Amino acid sequence: MTTTDVRADLYPSRVADRPTITERLDPVVHGDSSGPLDPEVLAGYEDDGFVVLPGFLGGERLAALNDEVDRLAADEALAEKPQAIVEPDSRALRSIFEVHRLEGVFRDLVHDPYLVGVARQLLGSDVYVHQSRVNLKPGFRGREFYWHSDFETWHTEDGMPRMRAVSCSVTLTDNHPWNGPLLLVAGSHGWYVTCVGATPDRNFEQSLRRQEIGVPDDESLSELVRRGSIRHAVGPAGTVVFFECNAMHGSNGNITPQPRRNVFFVYNSVENALEAPFAAPGPRPEYIASRDFTPVPV
């Protein structure tokens, strides 16, 4: 093989006309046993691709986070910014991006020593924040989030080279089985499902409201469920869920009067910093995929 300017792409997707399921090429746990998670929990994460830890926060800290979400949701100036994503069928707020750059409770949460410690343990290096957002799933008419691997999008659209990132979701309301909790396919992080269809220009303007490119085909999803199993992440407000960047996940809609809120952020290894997108016309904006690779201080 001669030297060319074509990069090696370990995880090609959105380039072929048929989907494939291939084996993951990266470790799941990049660090060693030193860190907040004990070996049993770490082994569970390695097998399932996620771990649910109830009781991470409560009381005044939980109340302060919910107050801040209320304040942001009522902020009419914010609603006009690109960081605010509204539901496809209405003007209801669905997500607010880049909350870790706001001074105050969200920034403090993303810098929380326990959460950063877990991320460092899982990723085996210093970490930085790739993305952060608040998700609001309203009651009565909350919409589903269809199945996807975050890594598939981050690789193709953001240029994340390897599977060495972890998502962290802190629930701000109780997650019941019936109000649209996070669903995961346990074991799916071990398989890479390539998607069909080239990424349209500025795809993110559509995909953050309703994802159509970068979702698995029915047969591949069925196969992942046969190889693994569907689980739901339920628990009281203040539960934290860590899930591997390639874990297949989604959530059903919510007809109950019980809304669902969480703060979601992604730690990526500083050794896995973004490059040019692998399969998209151009990179996504900074508020969706940060290119500030400054490590979170420890």
Added chain:
Amino acid sequence: MTTTDVRADLYPSRVADRPTITERLDPVVHGDSSGPLDPEVLAGYEDDGFVVLPGFLGGERLAALNDEVDRLAADEALAEKPQAIVEPDSRALRSIFEVHRLEGVFRDLVHDPYLVGVARQLLGSDVYVHQSRVNLKPGFRGREFYWHSDFETWHTEDGMPRMRAVSCSVTLTDNHPWNGPLLLVAGSHGWYVTCVGATPDRNFEQSLRRQEIGVPDDESLSELVRRGSIRHAVGPAGTVVFFECNAMHGSNGNITPQPRRNVFFVYNSVENALEAPFAAPGPRPEYIASRDFTPVPV
């Protein structure tokens, strides 16, 4: 008060411009303790408005019912009949009505001595079949059924005078928490939520695909949930659920590859036979609301 030809309407709905929540005026259990349900189960039904009984059927009988659904779903002539209801956004089959009039496994099921025995115990009289259908909630893109009290519709649109009917749902696939199982508000059967908005002509053509008239307003639904609690009816294929005609129920969508199917039928007391609709331009068709009040044989 002088004698007029205006009937007494104990449960007016779709007539006022504001919703109300009023107390139920009928017993929940109309019979006595004689019947298949023991006193403890009967007390649970009286309190919650429903009872979930796993293990009702399995083996060859379950397989035969699923085979029959497959056969009906593939029947192109049936798909053109009004009895076949398709999803609002696609041509996918959502329900098939009037299956108890088909010779064979469905008719046998509706005449099952245990099921009829339970219905007679709950309703305290001979019973007839008010409605029957197969519901298919496909995987991947199964749509929600929004909250509703069946009785509110049966009263206003079908002329069912009193709360003396019971719905029976036999699951033909496993019902997990995540594939859109039946949700119920325990205790809601004790309250009558009136709905706003007059019934349009031939409303059923719309409402069976996506119900918009005859659904509770957000505040009334929230109040029912505060007074009671949300529960889900999960269990393996072959579970039977009895729920009271006024129990508030619905189901979320289903993004999983695991479809959900059930056979649903309604036993009504022969002493509660349909009259003219209480709040609709005309009665619904026979295949939705039977006016053949012949008792199911015992």
